[in-house]
Amino acid sequence: MVSNKERARRAIDAMTALGFSKKETTPVLKSLLKLFEQNWEPIEDECYRALANAILDARDRPKGPEHDSHRARMVAPEEDHHQPSTSLVVHGGPCDLDSETEAPRIKRPRTNSNIFSADHSIDPQLFPSSSTAAKERAKQMIDEEFQHAVFLREPKPEPDVDVAQSFQDAQVGVISHPFNTCSSGAAGPLALCPPNQNQTEISGNKGIPVQHCRTRTSSPSFVERKDSMGKQPQNRGSLSNHTAVMHNTETGSADECTEAPYLHTVVASSSSTMGDVEMSIKCNIDPSKFRMPSLETIFRMVEDKCLRSYKNLPPNFSVGSMINEICQCVAQLANDRTAEYTVQSDSFDNCRNSEKESVLVKPIACVNSGGVKNKSVEDPFILETSENGQEYPNVAQRLALSQVRSTHDAPDISKGEEKVRISVVNEFSSEKCPPSFYYIQRNTVSPKAYDNISAGRIGDEDGCAGCFGNCLSAPIPCACATGGEFAYTPEGLVRTEFLEKCFSVNLFPEKHHKFFCKPLERPRNEASPEPCRGHLIRKVIKECWSKCGCNMQCGNRVVQHGITCNLQVFFTQEGKGWGLRTLDELPKGAFVCEYVGELLTNTELRERTSKKTHKVGYTYPVDLDAACDSEGVLKDEEALCLDATFYGNVGRFINHRCYDANLVGIPVEVETPLHHYCHLALFTRKKIEAFEELTWDYGIDFDDDKHPGKPFQCLCGSRYCRGRRRHRNRGKAAAKQAVVEETRG
Ligand SMILES: C[S@@+](CC[C@H](N)C(=O)[O-])C[C@H]1O[C@@H](n2cnc3c(N)ncnc32)[C@H](O)[C@@H]1O
DSSP, X not given: OOOHHHHHHHHHHHHHHTTOOHHHHHHHHHHHHHHTTTOOHHHHHHHHHHHHHHHHHHHHSOOBTTBOTTEEEOSOHHHHTTOGGGBOEEESSSOOOSOTTOBOOOOOOOSSTTOOOSSOOOOGGGOOSSSXXXXXXXXXXXXXXXXXXXXXOOOOOOTTOOHHHHHHTOEXXXXXXXXXXXXXXXXXXXXXXXXTOSOEEEOOSTTOOEEEEEOOSSSOOEEEEEOTTSOOOSSTTOSOOOOOXXXXXXXXXXXXXXXXXXXXXXXXXEEETTEEEEEEEEEEOOTXXXXXXXXXXXXXXXXXXXXXHSSOBXXXXXXXXXXXXXXXXXXXXXHOOOHHHHHHHHHHHHHHHTTTTEEEEOOOOOOOTTSOOOHHHHSOEEEEOOTTSOOSSOHHHHHHHTTSEEOSSOSSTTTTSSSSOOEEEOSSSSOOSOOOOEEOSSOEEOHHHHHHHHTTSSSOSSOXXXXXXXXXXSSSOOTTSBTTBOSBXXXXXXXXXXXXXXXXXXXXXXXXXXXXXXXXXXXXXXXXXXXXXXXXXOOOEEOOOTTSSBOTTOTTOSGGGOOOSOEEEEEOSSSSOEEEEESSOBOTTOEEEEOOOEEEEHHHHHHHHHHOOSOOSSOOEEEOTTOOOTTXXXXXXXXXXXXXXXXXXXXXXXXXXXXXXXXEEEEEEOOOXXXXXXXXXXXXXXXXXXXXXXEEOOOOOTTOTTOSSOOOOOOOOOTTOSSSHHHHTSOHHHHXXXXXXXXXX
């Protein structure tokens, strides 16, 4: 049992850590002891919160004949005069309650450097006496008051702690505790944690989460929460848990804290029958200088840094989700050492081990029913690192891979990323599913491409003031309508005229304006890249977006809703590899899917393809021609393209067909606050029957021997095929004319 002397010493030390002198603390402590009838618990509870408050009250209390230095009134000074009878006076000597009806007024701590505010006194009626009930209620009120504050006051760091260094030494720790209490997702309370208590519970009210604090002995401190009923809150894993835990600087005793004050913020948590896992940030701090930023701010900054540092990130990359994922993985791996875990872990180990020389992405195998080995397991993509060690996929990407769906074991190749299930079948060979890639529903953006699009070259960040309700039914089209008319019909189909104009640009590029990339200035001895062959200026659909005044059901929002038709990836009979088909009949002008991949600059794509180190049979880059600037001129490194080789959606399975393909690609501005560029959306050019293969004219000139990428041997089967030798000399104009007529007819 700890002696009173020791308890007093600890209390004084705790206060010293907060910047209160021993001289100041001692009389107030005595008063409180008296008040609580020599019961230490209410004083020690909540990291000596009551004591800290009482000292502050003593400080705040105006000095006067009736207020000697040993008297601390737990009342806000401004109320003191008006409600003297309701305040509790604590004497420095033996406990001397002025009145049985007086009660302590507990103040809310100030949130910034000056810490404890005196602006929030608690109704004294709630503390009618110093009875146990009153003390309980007082304790509860303290909790309520402390829910949202950072409770720091000039703590004394360890003498040998370099404060500046301590800031940099903010650590993230994973704390696992296999029991059933858990953290809530609600904005959480902050606690001042006593240095010598094994567990302190701060009760809350109205369902507001409460917390326990454990101080460190050999293991790190942690904070956990449960609701006022002691149940686990539902919204686990939210990232707003925010807890400040402060330790004193005491050293020596095994059960006492041995480190400088630190701020302890719970970042994420995961709860399951397997146990709870939390991740927290611990900062050694100088509270006079330190203000804990919000987690959202921190995450945003980290995400921004990742984007800049690494080549590529999925657009929905979120540090917060990643940390949550880590918690879940810790819980899972700690409990479940299955074979599957070993396999996956190995692939990550491979990535890690080969980080220096090359990065190995080992796609996860298909589940093969017939015992057929998936080629992709044996032939992983090998991607060389660039000079600066950053090549696809890099560290951040590998971390992000857990969020991106691999295509193994896929009755739905999108692994639930899309609203509809996209099945995979192979009726013609033993390959059960396509070589692995990472399924993404939205483009990822490389930092360079990001710089280009965030420069606002393509889109206009401002929303349209004229949008309201469903823009398509407005009597006068708003500014989102391209050329004064919306491209979509009320049924969500692209209007025939618009569709034909888009098709015509593809078919007769020579009749349409082009713009040309300017190559980068290069040193004389360096080979110049191939001169730009020109990018077509295409018709663009601009969809309404979050800054528009209309609602999500507005008819001028189609592509942004994602895939809605039933598609299937299938193995083609003609030798084109995998292809995409529709399972339902589709009307003319229907949106099928976007071509999704990694958004790169042309320069980045060239660098990537020049390495040609990956063992990928098919290539998937597509120019984003619509990415023109107002001057009609682009620098080479500004022109954008999409590469779906490693990351992509079902669009990457659409094969080429010369001229009479049944899909047409239309650039669509689907804006987000961060991205303003044209997405490449594929719409049906004509009515398509169920089970018909979906095709698209890549615009390849098979006669062009100078083309940097060797075109494949076309097996499209079209009567107008440009790839078949015997057709090459036939008049292209005649072929185009035939297609136009066929389209009209
Ligand atoms: C975007 S991918 C299409 C999906 C691809 N078939 C697969 O299995 O992943 C483009 C590649 O498919 C092949 N391909 C597409 N259309 C073709 C065609 N008409 N004839 C022959 N091969 C074709 C070529 O190898 C081309 O580089």
